[in-house]
Amino acid sequence: MSGLYLHIPFCHSKCAYCDFFSTPNRTRVEEYVDALEKEFHARKGELNGPVTTVYLGGGTPSALPLNLLERILEFIPLENAREITMEVNPEDVTDDLASWIAASEINRVSMGIQSLIDSELKIIGRRHSARDAMDAFARLRHAGIENISVDLIFGLPGQTHASWLHSLDSVLEMKPDHLSAYSLMLEPGTRLWAMRQAGKFRETDEAEVENMYRSLCDKAAGAGMEHYEISNFAMPGKQSLHNSSYWNLTPYLGLGTGAHSFDGSTRRFNPPDIKSYIATGGLITETDSETVTEKINDYIMIRLRTSAGLSTAAFRELFGHEATESLMANASRQLAGGLLKQTAAGVLYIPERHFLVSDTVISDLML
């Protein structure tokens, strides 16, 4: 069982908050897909069993022409894939693209909406309007796509609680199968970071961000969604299999610039450099030198971000008795304070109402 991730680092333009590896220069898309194919053939031996989930992420995969998307689907093994996701941006979702996706093996679409208020979209540099996003969603549904996830951001410049509720309610009315909602992170090097430094907007204060998150949890629950990870909500049976496999330490192979891979014990990554990637035919993979303690801490972090939590039995099996003793010693303060709970079966979890302070809880547990 293995996941396959393909990174498409091209976008139409750079959003003001974005620090993902992506470029608006699309002159080398064809050569890039050639390199992806070469990398796949060179590294397919690293796959740990049949490919069960595929994720075309970016960047903006929908910025690629259809013939290149078709080529990608031809060289990757899809016969055992239960979930094949493609990220799209609303401005790319034409009738042609929606019909092409519906007729292809892709069975899940993830669309970045971020907000349904035009002034908020403008300040963060999105190229689509609220109307475009709603139309794109309707087009995907009309084409027959049954599994659609949407992304939203809260804590945006100029956003109020009322405008957040408008975006949230409007998105939930569209009845997505899955919702990912993140609080805005201002990252150095982005346009929004520079705008904040120049005093061009006031950051949303922490208490307001907390209120927005609480509304998100309440409204998503009201819409029948399960809150299965800090930032992820799904209708029953619609949890993202691909993302869940990251949280379950299922091995995955990541192709393309900036992509990460995990074979069950070692993590590898491809440096974010399109020119070298194309020049080497995708062979610029480097190995992460992760220590055992870093692996343990990664595991603690990803498991405690999920509502399923961290099974101490599974932890003991993976990392041994001594590490489990240290984990439980570190957990005692948060267990006593109630921010962390433990089930009778020994599963540690953070209750939903404390998800927002999960960073503090998790850092206390780290070895």
Ligand code: SF4
């Ligand atoms: S479309 Fe996505 S990856 Fe591209 S610049 Fe915007 S946020 Fe970044």
